[in-house]
Amino acid sequence: GAGVSQSPSNKVTEKGKDVELRCDPISGHTALYWYRQSLGQGLEFLIYFQGNSAPDKSGLPSDRFSAERTGGSVSTLTIQRTQQEDSAVYLCASSSGQAPFLETQYFGPGTRLLVL
Amino acid sequence: GNSVTQMEGPVTLSEEAFLTINCTYTATGYPSLFWYVQYPGEGLQLLLKATKADDKGSNKGFEATYRKETTSFHLEKGSVQVSDSAVYFCALKGPIQGAQKLVFGQGTRLTINP
Numbered sequence: 070g071a072g073v074s075q076s077p078s079n080k081v082t083e084k085g086k087d088v089e090l091r092c093d094p095i096s097g098h099t100a101l102y103w104y105r106q107s108l109g110q111g112l113e114f115l116i117y118f119q120g121n122s123a124p125d126k127s128g129l130p131s132d133r134f135s136a137e138r139t140g141g142s143v144s145t146l147t148i149q150r151t152q153q154e155d156s157a158v159y160l161c162a163s164s165s166g167q168a169p170f171l172e173t174q175y176f177g178p179g180t181r182l183l184v185l
Numbered sequence: 186g187n188s189v190t191q192m193e194g195p196v197t198l199s200e201e202a203f204l205t206i207n208c209t210y211t212a213t214g215y216p217s218l219f220w221y222v223q224y225p226g227e228g229l230q231l232l233l234k235a236t237k238a239d240d241k242g243s244n245k246g247f248e249a250t251y252r253k254e255t256t257s258f259h260l261e262k263g264s265v266q267v268s269d270s271a272v273y274f275c276a277l278k279g280p281i282q283g284a285q286k287l288v289f290g291q292g293t294r295l296t297i298n299p
Binding site: 100102112113114117119125128160162169171175176177178179 | 221234236279286290
């Protein structure tokens with residue numbers, strides 16, 4: 070079946086603008102994760118959803134970052150008032166949600182964000 | 186908190202050479218351990234995993250053994266190919282705090298020359 074998809078694949082924006090990044094998980098996966106990959110910080114966890122609720126938001130770097138998930142499927146990561154340090158590849162992953170500690174997370178291709 | 190340390194790269198080898206990429210971890214209890222690979226221009230893919238001590242994960246000729254005594258999960262391959270050129274990430278999950286999120290090492294870039 071289809072894997073995790075993300076859109077857009079690339080986004081260039083001006084400092085101070087808001088951006089929305091979208092993730093479509095694998096069908097039937099109840100767990101969804103957002104990560105960020107940047108040169109300086111490596112791969113960092115941002116937020117975890119189980120269904121529509123987010124029991125772990127500990128990785129969101131500031132209150133400019135928010136995410137939501139509707140219908141237990143699509144998720145949107147929103148960055149308000151973007152800053153240059155937000156430039157990174159934003160990765161989405163999903164897993165079945167049956168055994169979070171053990172199960173494999175499947176990653177999408179990422180959205181490359183560049184803030185000018 | 187949980188953390189993962191990988192050997193620094195980049196690593197450059199000739200085709201058919203033996204590969205080892207070291208990975209050690211710090212965690213409370215016994216986490217699940219993973220190796221992910223990122224080929225040029227592609228997304229992260231799971232390479233192999235081990236969920237308990239002494240387990241050996243294997244895939245595509247790569248192997249890694251979960252060693253709780255040394256808190257290590259070193260990646261090995263007996264004979265690398267040019268197509269193995271990629272960035273390799275060691276990662277762990279759980280088992281207690283934040284059990285569902287992956288904590289990654291910094292990645293090791295591997296280049297295999299023909």
